[in-house]
Amino acid sequence: MPKTKFTIDLGNTQLTDEQKSKILDAVHKTINSNVKPKAAEQAVIKGAGAGTGGGTATAAAASKTVTINATFTNTDSSSLTATCQGQSDTVSESSDIVFNNIQTPGVLLVMGKSLGSTTVTITPCSNPATKTFPPGVFRFIFKLC
Amino acid sequence: MLAVFFFMLQQGRAQSSTQQGLRSVLTADSLASGNMKDILISFFQLSFNNLTGENKELSFNSNPFALMLKNNPSLAIDTSYRKYKHIRKLNFGFSLRLDTSYKFSGFSFGIKYAIINKRDSTTSKWLFKALGSDTLNKEFDVLTMALFDYIEKNNPGDAFTDQVNILTNDNTIAYNALSPQLIQVADSIMNARKLVRMQQLLAADSTVNFKKQGDANFTVLKQELKTKPLWTVNFSDTTYKDQFVFSNLVLATQFLKGMGKFRSGSNLELDLKSSLNFMDDTSYTKRDLKRCLFNAEAGVNWVIRNKANDRSWFEMKFSGAYQHNFNRLYSMEQRDLLTFNGTVRVRLIADIWLPLEFKYDPKSGNVFGFLNVRANFNTLGNIAKGK
Numbered sequence: 191m192p193k194t195k196f197t198i199d200l201g202n203t204q205l206t207d208e209q210k211s212k213i214l215d216a217v218h219k220t221i222n223s224n225v226k227p228k229a230a231e232q233a234v235i236k237g238a239g240a241g242t243g244g245g246t247a248t249a250a251a252a253s254k255t256v257t258i259n260a261t262f263t264n265t266d267s268s269s270l271t272a273t274c275q276g277q278s279d280t281v282s283e284s285s286d287i288v289f290n291n292i293q294t295p296g297v298l299l300v301m302g303k304s305l306g307s308t309t310v311t312i313t314p315c316s317n318p319a320t321k322t323f324p325p326g327v328f329r330f331i332f333k334l335c
Numbered sequence: 336m337l338a339v340f341f342f343m344l345q346q347g348r349a350q351s352s353t354q355q356g357l358r359s360v361l362t363a364d365s366l367a368s369g370n371m372k373d374i375l376i377s378f379f380q381l382s383f384n385n386l387t388g389e390n391k392e393l394s395f396n397s398n399p400f401a402l403m404l405k406n407n408p409s410l411a412i413d414t415s416y417r418k419y420k421h422i423r424k425l426n427f428g429f430s431l432r433l434d435t436s437y438k439f440s441g442f443s444f445g446i447k448y449a450i451i452n453k454r455d456s457t458t459s460k461w462l463f464k465a466l467g468s469d470t471l472n473k474e475f476d477v478l479t480m481a482l483f484d485y486i487e488k489n490n491p492g493d494a495f496t497d498q499v500n501i502l503t504n505d506n507t508i509a510y511n512a513l514s515p516q517l518i519q520v521a522d523s524i525m526n527a528r529k530l531v532r533m534q535q536l537l538a539a540d541s542t543v544n545f546k547k548q549g550d551a552n553f554t555v556l557k558q559e560l561k562t563k564p565l566w567t568v569n570f571s572d573t574t575y576k577d578q579f580v581f582s583n584l585v586l587a588t589q590f591l592k593g594m595g596k597f598r599s600g601s602n603l604e605l606d607l608k609s610s611l612n613f614m615d616d617t618s619y620t621k622r623d624l625k626r627c628l629f630n631a632e633a634g635v636n637w638v639i640r641n642k643a644n645d646r647s648w649f650e651m652k653f654s655g656a657y658q659h660n661f662n663r664l665y666s667m668e669q670r671d672l673l674t675f676n677g678t679v680r681v682r683l684i685a686d687i688w689l690p691l692e693f694k695y696d697p698k699s700g701n702v703f704g705f706l707n708v709r710a711n712f713n714t715l716g717n718i719a720k721g722k
C-alpha cells in the first residue's frame with residue numbers, strides 16, 4: 191500500500207455519504223494541521239544533521255551564543271571579519287567576537303589578513319575548534335555543532 | 336672567547352637542522368642582506384672584528400625585545416607587540432677590545448635606534464595595505480562569501496564545506512581536482528559575479544590553484560619591502576683598558592635604501608653614513624675627549640641572491656669616505672682624508688657571514704684590510720615558536 195494512502199477497515203459498520211465526508215474532512219484537517227508540519231520540520235533537521243556530522247539529528251535546532259577568539263602574533267597589523275547567520279563583526283587586534291542567537295548546527299565564515307600568525311578559536315563547539323593561519327590572507331569556514 | 340663563539344656556531348647549526356623544512360627557514364629576516372643585518376639586528380649577533388689587525392674586537396649585539404620575548408612568549412601577541420614598538424626598534428651591544436696578543440684593551444657599549452624601518456614585514460603599513468588588495472584576492476573574497484551564502488542557504492553538507500576550505504586554504508590541490516559539485520557552484524558564481532581575473536586564470540589553466548596564486552602576491556610584496564628605507568642613529572663609547580672612563584664617544588647615523596625595482600637574483604642598495612667621533616687626544620698626557628673627527632661615507636652595496644630561495648649569499652660594497660679633523664693634528668696627519676673603501680661579504684652558512692673590509696688612500700697609496708666574522712642568530716618569529 192502506498193505511504194500516501196490511508197485505509198480504515200470498519201468491519202460491519204456502514205457509513206452514510208454524509209458521515210463518510212465528515213470523517214474524511216476530520217482526517218484531512220488533522221493531517222494538514224499536525225502531521226505535515228512535523229514531517230517538514232523533521233526533514234529540515236535531518237538535512238542540517240547531514241551537513242554537520244553526517245548523522246540524522248532528531249532534536250530541534252538549538253540557539254547558542256558563539257564566541258570567536260582571534261589572536262594575532264608577531265605583528266601589529268591585522269584584520270579579521272567573522273560572519274554567521276546574518277551577523278558580522280570585524281576586529282583589528284586580538285579580541286573576541288560574540289554572536290548571540292546562533293542556530294546550531296550551522297557554519298561560520300572567518301576572513302581577514304595579518305602580517306603575523308592568526309589563531310582563531312571558536313566556543314562552545316565547532317569543527318575544528320581552533321585554526322592557525324600563517325601571515326597573509328586567510329579564509330575559512332568553521333562548522334558549528 | 337673563540338670557544339664560546341664556535342659553541343654558538345654549533346648551536347646555530349643544531350637549530351637549523353631541527354627546522355622542519357626550507358619554507359620554515361626562509362623568513363623575511365633570513366632573507367635580509369648581510370649589510371642590513373649589520374645595521375639592525377632582529378635577535379643577536381656575535382662578531383669577531385678585525386681578526387688580522389692590531390685592535391681586535393669581540394662584540395655582542397642584540398635586540399632587547401627579542402630577549403624579552405625569549406623569556407615571555409606572550410609578548411608576541413599584537414597588543415604587546417604594539418606596546419613595545421620602541422623597544423623593538425632598539426639594538427644594544429657591547430664589545431671587548433683586544434690587542435695583538437689578545438689582551439684586554441678596552442670595553443665598548445652602544446645603543447642604536449631605528450628612526451625609520453620600512454623593511455619590517457611584521458609592521459609595514461604599506462605591506463598591510465597592499466596585502467590582499469590585488470584583483471585576484473578581491474575576487475577570491477567575493478567567491479568565498481558567495482560560497483558561504485550558498486552553504487548557509489542550501490545546506491549542501493559537510494563534504495561540500497570541506498571542499499570549500501580546500502579551495503581557500505590548500506595551495507597544492509588543483510581547481511579541477513575539486514569536487515564536481517563545488518566546481519559547478521563556483522563556476523556559476525564566477526559567471527554571475529563577473530569574477531574576470533579568476534575566469535581568465537581558469538581559461539589559461541584548469542589546474543590553477545587560487546590560494547597559491549594569491550599567496551604569490553604576498554611574496555612579491557615582501558620582496559619589494561627589501562628596497563624600502565632604513566634609517567638608524569646610534570651612540571657608542573669605549574673605555575680605557577685600565578680605567579672605566581670614556582676614551583672614545585661616537586654619535587652616528589646610517590641610511591639604507593634599495594635602488595630601483597627589486598629584482599630576484601641581484602639588486603643594489605644605497606648606503607649612507609656619517610659620524611662624529613670624540614676621542615682622547617694622546618698628544619696630551621691628560622685623558623680627555625678633545626679630539627673630534629667627522630666621518631661621512633656614501634656607498635652602493637651589490638647584493639647577489641640565490642634565485643632558488645632568494646637568500647643573499649654574496650655582497651660587495653664600494654664606497655667613498657671623507658674624514659675631517661676639527662682639532663690639533665698629529666705629526667704627518669692630514670686634516671681632510673678621502674678614502675675609497677670596499678667590503679666583500681660571503682655567507683658561509685645560514686647565519687654566519689664573513690665580511691672582508693679594505694680601504695684605499697689615494698694620496699698615500701696605502702691599502703688596509705680587515706677581516707671579520709659575524710654570526711646572526713634567530714629571528715623573532717622563531718624565538719616565539721621556541722625554536
